[in-house]
Amino acid sequence: MTYPKPTPLVASLPATVPFVGPETQERARGAAFNARLGANENVFGPSPKAVAAMQAAASEAWMYADPEHHALKQALGAHHGIGSDEFVIGEGIDGLLGYLVRIYVGHGDAVVTSDGAYPTFNYHVAGFGGTLHKVPYKDDHEDLAALTAKVLETNAKLVYLSNPDNPMGTWHPAQDVVAFAQNLPPTCLLVLDEAYIDTAPAGTAPAIGETPPNVIRMRTFSKAYGLAGARVGYAIGAPRVVSEFAKIKNHFGMSRPGLAAALGALQDQDYLGKTLEAVENSRKSIAEIATANGLQPLASATNFVAIDCGQDGAFAKRVLQSLIEQGVFVRMPFVAPQDRCIRISCGTDADLLHFKNALPHALTSAQS
Incomplete structure (x- = not known):
């Protein structure tokens, strides 16, 4: 057959x-x-306000969600003090990582990560034909110096860093992350996974608005906000990077109840x-x-x-x-x-x- x-x-x-x-x-x-x-x-x-928002949006589930995610991006802009054009919304960080790899990684393109870091990123790299290069952890931390060296050795287009780290829970201070990004060649984009940033101590996150332009930061409502099942994540990056997502992302991939829940959660600090x-x-x-x-x-x-x-x-x-x-x-x-x-x-x-x-x-x- x-x-x-x-x-x-x-x-x-x-x-x-x-x-x-x-x-x-x-x-x-x-x-x-x-x-x-x-x-x-x-x-x-999740916050009771998030639950109430989901319940209110349930009767509107017959409608597609706003493909521009305007309300949530405006709220995120106000929350972080930057423009709404610096955000892209997606189906959790997992979905955004898939879009990002699709944008930047072609057959054989080099990508760098730590051996033992978040495997879903590796899954996407393999799925789009990239060549994954790994460096070992050092003292249960992702090794910034080794990651930099491997980027320079392979001419990598992307380098992945989770801060705080999964699966070890360790972290690097903000100044070290900024220095790491600044030491990368301009042809390499730092994928900074900050899924756990809300539970990290002060001084872990680089200041929003002061991140080097070769960084895209991944955030989520799945962890501290308690909405893992709603699948709402967002990325923060330079408008020229964020605008690339509009070329390939699933514009109707988000649900109205999920977006409403994220908005309700954000409003209940x-x-x-x-x-x-x-x-x-x-x-x-x-x-x-x-x-x-x-x-x-x-x-x-x-x-x-x-x-x-x-x-x-x-x-x-x-x-x-x-x-x-x-x-x-x-x-x-x-x-x-x-x-x-x-x-x-x-x-x-x-x-x-x-x-x-x-x-x-x-x-x-x-x-x-």
């Missing part, structure tokens, strides 16, 4: 899901998780402040649980904590598997030596009690 064939590039790629979802694991184990602490979702939930307090308290609790079990928590600027299990990746994987078998969904870094850790998302007191009760058995089981 003859049938249409995919392009040679697509045919050469493996079927890939960068992250196996907790729902897939629940179906495999035949039971729901007691604690969902693996996807860095915000279990404290008091609720965001309460969420950030809950995240900080949860990070402290996770660290205390880890320490009580003889493990070392890494300092975190995110809504999760990486816990050093003290041995190799195989041991950490056994700990993780035991936690999953006990109904606690967690994840771990993919690449050594970071894979000596497990990664625990911030949770409610009830969530963390499940983790606290399950961890001693997981450690004992992993030793056998």
Whole structure:
């Protein structure tokens, strides 16, 4: 039988899901998780104003959303103190990364990232035929000097940096990020993933409006704002960079309820402040649980904590598997030596009690 064939590039790629979802694991184990602490979702939930905005917009779901996303871009401009022409809205950071790679990366074009950094970016680079060059982490941080050297060596068009970092939760101060961008050649664009910037300490984010022009900053409503399921992200960049998205993006990819929710969330900064307090308290609790079990928590600027299990990746994987078998969904870094850790998302007191009760058995089981 003859049938249409995919392009040679697509045919050469493996079927890939960068992250196996907790729902897939629940179906495999035949039971729901007691604690969902693996996807860095915000279990404290969105602002009531965001929920009310979604509910109000539900009756308007028969209409397409404004393809220019005017209201949200105007609100973001007012919030950040810059022009609305410096924003592009997309289906979370994941969607925006896909558009960005499509804009800049052709077959064989060099792209630089850290080995073990956010795999969805790598997925997009492979999907558009780019050549990915990786450098190792240094002391559980993305290595800015090594990234710069690899860009110069490969003449890369894009270099990816998450700050704060996923999966380790570490971070670089703003002045180091700015210096990193300034040291890049003008032909290279820094993709600065700031998904967790709201939970980071002061001095982590370069000042909005003072970012070098060769930087595009990725932000999201999925983390601190609690809207992961709504899929609303945005990028901040020079108008000449942002305008390129209009050539290829899905102009009707956003939903009216999602955009309304993001607008409602942005307008409730008091609720965001309460969420950030809950995240900080949860990070402290996770660290205390880890320490009580003889493990070392890494300092975190995110809504999760990486816990050093003290041995190799195989041991950490056994700990993780035991936690999953006990109904606690967690994840771990993919690449050594970071894979000596497990990664625990911030949770409610009830969530963390499940983790606290399950961890001693997981450690004992992993030793056998």
